Amino acid sequence: MSCLEHPCPANAQGAAGLAFTRLVTHLLAAQCLTEPWPEDRLNDVSDGDTFDFIVVGSGTAGSIVASRLSEIEGWKVLLLEIGEDPPIESIIPNFSGSLYKSHHVWQYYTEKSNSTNRASVDQRSFWPRGRLLGGTGSINGLYHMHGSYGDYEKWQVEWKDGWEWENIKKYFKKSEKIIDPFILSKPELLKNYGTDGEFVIDKLNATYPDIADKLIKAYQEMGLTYLDDFNGDTQMGVGKMRGGIYKGKRVSTATAFLNSARDRKNLYVLKLAFVTKVLIDDKYQAKGVNVIVSPWENGHFLCI
């Protein structure tokens, strides 16, 4: 360690110093930004195995569904995902856009229609979807909004199967852990959030907060009401969003729910597993899936 005991002044002209600084920063970031993703359990399953539940896709929905189901120790749960573990660009929120043209993303385009995307080439717009643990929640904008309560009421009226807001709200709250000090200090806002769940929600830092503040002021001048929070009684207004973020790192349903379930013996996560068919029985019930997962060309799993 003589270099530390006897440092010498670096005679760098700029580029070298910058390159070394970037290298050190990258190595440090790489160390801190790894996540304890669940291991691939292909070696623990065989073609034809049966499960209590098979979940296709470990996206925003699939990750939490598989996690909640596998809380019941007696249930054997299989989670099949065509993608892999999210790279660092997913964890650093502002870098996720760099993944849109990579193999971690399904690169879809909207179909041409006469009413949308009329200024786009071929009237189609790029519509990326995540192809990795956490799905689109591993590449999205982090914003956490419960949505409009009126939408849930409409679903409840149409289907009468428990989609009313009061019912949904308790599941949102069960999963949430709000840590934004502003919300925590305001009982009238705090009542809309959970505080003991797995999914951490905080304020989102803006790179240029003064621009955001000026925009908000401009909208207020146009007559929009300032909202302290978008998960309150109304979403009609202008304000700043909260999001799934913890200490500068993305929170997705994969980081929040799959990582904490990684040691469960009854949860089988398979990566690079492409489901090609849902097997339907004579009574039109889904009984299993066909899957391509190395080394099987056409494996299958069944539900019991």
Ligand SMILES: Cc1cc2nc3c(=O)[nH]c(=O)nc-3n(C[C@H](O)[C@H](O)[C@H](O)COP(=O)(O)OP(=O)(O)OC[C@H]3O[C@@H](n4cnc5c(N)ncnc54)[C@H](O)[C@@H]3O)c2cc1C
């Ligand atoms: C750029 C962008 C920004 C967004 N920003 C926000 C935001 O800030 N806030 C917000 O609330 N919403 C946002 N959204 C929308 C939100 O992210 C999605 O609506 C949500 O993640 C969809 O969840 P999902 O579970 O339905 O699907 P996904 O999360 O897309 O999950 C589907 C999963 O299934 C896997 N899969 C698909 N087919 C197969 C197969 N055959 N076999 C195996 N696996 C398969 C996929 O790889 C994927 O992992 C954004 C979306 C985009 C594209």
